Amino acid sequence: MSRLILILCLTLCSVFARGGDWTVYSVSGRDYLSMENIAEFYGLPKVQRTEREITISSGIRSLRASANSADFFINNLKFILSYPTVVKDGKICVSRMDLVKLIEPVMRPSAIKNAPNIDTIVLDAGHGGHDNGAMSLWGPEKAYALDTVLRAKALLQAAGYKVVLTRDGDYFVPLDDRVRFANRYPNAIFIAVHFNSGGWGTGVETYSLAPRGVPSMMADGPSVSDLVQCTGNARDAENIALATASHAALVLKTHMFDRGLKRARFVVIRDIAIPGVLLECGFQSNPYDGKMIATPLYRQTLAQAILAAVTNYKRAVGAPGAAPRQAVQATQTSPSYDVSAAPSVRTDDGSDAKAPKAQGDSDGDPDSDSKSTAKNDADGDSKSAAPTKSNPPAEKNAEPKASKSPQFKKPTVATPDPPAPPKKKKPAAKNK
Numbered sequence: 001m002s003r004l005i006l007i008l009c010l011t012l013c014s015v016f017a018r019g020g021d022w023t024v025y026s027v028s029g030r031d032y033l034s035m036e037n038i039a040e041f042y043g044l045p046k047v048q049r050t051e052r053e054i055t056i057s058s059g060i061r062s063l064r065a066s067a068n069s070a071d072f073f074i075n076n077l078k079f080i081l082s083y084p085t086v087v088k089d090g091k092i093c094v095s096r097m098d099l100v101k102l103i104e105p106v107m108r109p110s111a112i113k114n115a116p117n118i119d120t121i122v123l124d125a126g127h128g129g130h131d132n133g134a135m136s137l138w139g140p141e142k143a144y145a146l147d148t149v150l151r152a153k154a155l156l157q158a159a160g161y162k163v164v165l166t167r168d169g170d171y172f173v174p175l176d177d178r179v180r181f182a183n184r185y186p187n188a189i190f191i192a193v194h195f196n197s198g199g200w201g202t203g204v205e206t207y208s209l210a211p212r213g214v215p216s217m218m219a220d221g222p223s224v225s226d227l228v229q230c231t232g233n234a235r236d237a238e239n240i241a242l243a244t245a246s247h248a249a250l251v252l253k254t255h256m257f258d259r260g261l262k263r264a265r266f267v268v269i270r271d272i273a274i275p276g277v278l279l280e281c282g283f284q285s286n287p288y289d290g291k292m293i294a295t296p297l298y299r300q301t302l303a304q305a306i307l308a309a310v311t312n313y314k315r316a317v318g319a320p321g322a323a324p325r326q327a328v329q330a331t332q333t334s335p336s337y338d339v340s341a342a343p344s345v346r347t348d349d350g351s352d353a354k355a356p357k358a359q360g361d362s363d364g365d366p367d368s369d370s371k372s373t374a375k376n377d378a379d380g381d382s383k384s385a386a387p388t389k390s391n392p393p394a395e396k397n398a399e400p401k402a403s404k405s406p407q408f409k410k411p412t413v414a415t416p417d418p419p420a421p422p423k424k425k426k427p428a429a430k431n432k
């Protein structure tokens, strides 16, 4: 305990002694930094402020935040903050956790250390077999997810990627088997495809694994399990870069309502050792979305979005290797993702604007968190570095190794050739 206190004291001392460029506000035990401060750090000179909102920008790069809101926009793409903004000294402030785990890797994805080259895309069609997923008037989620994945596979292969599928037919594959399958491929990324359900909700949303210490947006609140370091957390920076590339592509290609990029601990993105993302490509429960999902044209558009996501991710993290043949959206000057050209043609029912809580699939709680609540204090492992001009202040709760060299788990099975997808297995808990 004394060691922890010592580390904490040293950390705080270093923040205030050397972090002259940052003004850190502490609110309810959590550190926040003003948008003005963040603008200065990223060299975004233009600051537009109203009473409720602030936009900082330079050319096409922009960050937008609202007072006491979890909605946050980077280059007009919507993200849901892990903690709503606060107002201190009349300034809208963002949590240090969100700065380190969201804004920084999205704004500077090429700064992600040791992002490995990828040669394989693992596509995961949700549900299957007895597990239909969400139903619409036109058909089951399992069928649309598989069709989308098969279309994406064809496009990716045509672009020169190796593609493997966790399922290639209408059979059930337990979540753990999907994870084991994905973990056979060290030089791969994992993309799960689902369709949403929940009342009249509409639009697309993208899930990235919640960093350690961050509550899942699918849970009722903070949980002790939030403090557990999951396998996937070794890939926090790549996860958010992949999710950003995916969400930008989804919004741009489909023109669906942008529900935002959110955090969760779905099993398939929690336990994999490679960068992963879970896409919710529209609402089966909404007649407008459901009818569109049932059209081959929409699913082909989703497949194109997946190809663009992979291409943009590779470019964003600057991973070497086979250059994709397809043109990409991102510009050289902006390492992140401009979606200003993507109009949202639909409006939501309003629920999205109020709370970051996501509407998940109708197939049960897809999150693995225990529901027991606990104070989400940074009670150990404080490795918070002093903020500098080249690095944002480190997050106390964050996994200390996340931005360092990520370690792959050794593949458990040597697979010179792509193994067959896992075959039909016994029913297990419904989950993603």
Ligand SMILES: [Zn+2]
Pocket: 126, 127, 133, 134, 141, 194, 195, 361, 432
């Ligand atoms: Zn689903």
